[in-house]
Amino acid sequence: MTIETFANPWPSREDVRITSVRAIATAPDGTALVVVRVDTNVPGLYGLGCATFTQRWKAVVAFVNEHLARLLVGRYPGDIGDLTRLAGFTGYWRGGPVTNNAISGIDQALWDIAGKRAGMPVHELLGGKVRAAADTYLHAAGRTIDEVIEDAQRLVERGQRHIRLQMSTPGGGGYGAPAVPTEYPDAPYRNGWSARDYLRRTPALFEAARNRLPDNVELLHDVHSRLTPKEAVWLARALEPYRLFFLEDVLAPEHWDRLPEVRAASPVPLAVGELTTSLQDAARLVQGGGVDLIRCHVSDIGGLSPARKIADLAELCGVRTAWHGPGDTSPIGAAANVALDVTSAAFGIQEGHVYGDAVHEVFPGTLRIENGWLRPNEAPGWGIDIDEAAAARYPAELSGHDAWAAGVRRPDGALEAP
Ligand code: GCO
Numbered sequence: 411m412t413i414e415t416f417a418n419p420w421p422s423r424e425d426v427r428i429t430s431v432r433a434i435a436t437a438p439d440g441t442a443l444v445v446v447r448v449d450t451n452v453p454g455l456y457g458l459g460c461a462t463f464t465q466r467w468k469a470v471v472a473f474v475n476e477h478l479a480r481l482l483v484g485r486y487p488g489d490i491g492d493l494t495r496l497a498g499f500t501g502y503w504r505g506g507p508v509t510n511n512a513i514s515g516i517d518q519a520l521w522d523i524a525g526k527r528a529g530m531p532v533h534e535l536l537g538g539k540v541r542a543a544a545d546t547y548l549h550a551a552g553r554t555i556d557e558v559i560e561d562a563q564r565l566v567e568r569g570q571r572h573i574r575l576q577m578s579t580p581g582g583g584g585y586g587a588p589a590v591p592t593e594y595p596d597a598p599y600r601n602g603w604s605a606r607d608y609l610r611r612t613p614a615l616f617e618a619a620r621n622r623l624p625d626n627v628e629l630l631h632d633v634h635s636r637l638t639p640k641e642a643v644w645l646a647r648a649l650e651p652y653r654l655f656f657l658e659d660v661l662a663p664e665h666w667d668r669l670p671e672v673r674a675a676s677p678v679p680l681a682v683g684e685l686t687t688s689l690q691d692a693a694r695l696v697q698g699g700g701v702d703l704i705r706c707h708v709s710d711i712g713g714l715s716p717a718r719k720i721a722d723l724a725e726l727c728g729v730r731t732a733w734h735g736p737g738d739t740s741p742i743g744a745a746a747n748v749a750l751d752v753t754s755a756a757f758g759i760q761e762g763h764v765y766g767d768a769v770h771e772v773f774p775g776t777l778r779i780e781n782g783w784l785r786p787n788e789a790p791g792w793g794i795d796i797d798e799a800a801a802a803r804y805p806a807e808l809s810g811h812d813a814w815a816a817g818v819r820r821p822d823g824a825l826e827a828p
C-alpha cells in the first residue's frame with residue numbers, strides 16, 4: 411500500500427516527522443492486546459499507545475493501518491491535539507470503541523514521543539505528581555464463600571488494601587468467578603444464570619468477608635450491568651452493613667439515566683463508566699449525579715487526552731476516578747492510567763492487574779504492583795518498550811469472549827448482558 415503524506419498545516423518547531431504508524435497485536439498472556447507504534451525520522455525516536463479492544467481487535471488493527479496511517483505520515487508529532495482531531499473528523503461519524511481505540515493508540519504514542527523529546531515522564535508533561543503512587547484493588551474470586559475469602563486472604567498477605575470479591579452464581583453466565591453447574595435442571599436453558607439467585611447469594615459473601623477479613627480491608631464488587639434499577643437499590647441496601655468502597659456497574663449503559671435514583675437510595679458509592687465509548691457520555695455520567703467514581707476504559711474514550719478532561723471535570727464535580735485496568739488493557743494503557751492517577755486530585759482508586767512473565771518479556775518496563783501500590787516509571791515517555799520479536803511469538807487469536815458471551819443467558823434462555 412502506498413502511504414500518502416498529508417501536509418503539516420503550519421510550520422513545525424523542529425524538523426521532526428512521523429514516518430510510520432502501525433498497529434501491533436500480540437497475546438502474551440492469551441488476551442489479545444493492541445498497541446500502536448508511531449515512528450519518526452529521528453533515529454530511535456518512536457512512541458507506543460494502547461489501542462486494546464480485545465473483542466474486536468482485528469477491526470482496530472485495520473482501522474489504524476489502513477485508514478489512519480496515511481493521515482499522519484509526514485506530520486509533526488508534537489501536534490497531538492490536531493492529529494487526534496484529524497483522525498476523528500476525517501471519518502465524519504464520531505466515537506465508538508473501534509474508532510476511539512485506534513485514536514487512543516495514536517494519542518498515547520504521541521504523548522510517549524513528547525515525553526522522550528522532552529526527556530520527561532508523561533506524568534510530568536501533565537503537570538507533575540500530586541501523589542507518589544496509586545493505591546490499587548485486585549480481584550479475589552471463587553466458587554464458594556470459603557474460596558473467595560481464601561483468595562482475598564492471599565491478597566491481604568501481599569499487602570493489598572482494596573479487594574474486589576466475586577463469587578460464582580450457578581450457570582455459565584456469572585461474571586468474574588469460575589463457571590459452576592446450573593441449579594435449574596428443568597429450565598429451558600440448562601446453563602442459565604438467575605439474577606434473583608445472585609441477589610440472594612451476594613450479601614452472604616460480604617457478611618462472611620466482613621467477619622473473616624481484617625476490618626480495614628476495603629471491599630469492592632462488580633455487578634457487570636445485570637440488574638434492574640429496583641434490584642440495584644435492593645442490592646446496594648443489602649450491602650450497606652459491609653461498608654463497600656464501591657459497587658460497580660449496577661445498571662447496563664442503556665439504563666444509566668436511572669443511576670441517580672439508585673445512588674440516592676443508598677450510601678454505597680457507585681462506580682460506573684467502563685462501557686462508555688464517547689467522551690461526551692463519560693462527561694454526562696460525571697455531571698449527571700448518578701456516579702461516585704468514574705471508571706472509563708481510557709482507550710475506549712479516545713486515549714489520555716480525553717481522559718484528562720474527564721479527570722478535570724470529575725475534580726470540579728466532586729466525583730473520583732477509578733480507571734478501568736483489567737488484563738485486556740495493554741501495559742501502555744496501564745501506564746496511562748497511573749499517569750492520570752498520580753497527576754489528578756480526583757483520584758479514587760486504580761484497578762490493578764498482575765501481568766504474567768510473558769507480558770513483561772514483550773513489554774519491558776511494564777509496571778508492577780508493590781504492596782498494593784503502582785508507581786509510574788520515571789524514564790522519559792511511558793518508560794515502556796516493545797520487543798516485537800517476542801510479541802510475534804505470542805500471536806493474537808479471535809477473542810474467547812464471544813464464546814462466553816454467547817452463553818450468558820437467563821434460565822429461560824434469554825441473552826443477558828455479559
Ligand atoms: C472490570 C471489567 C472487566 C471486563 C473486561 C471485558 O471491571 O475489570 O468488568 O473484567 O469484563 O474488561 O473485556
Ligand code: MG
Nearest residue numbers: 632658659684
Ligand atoms: Mg467492571
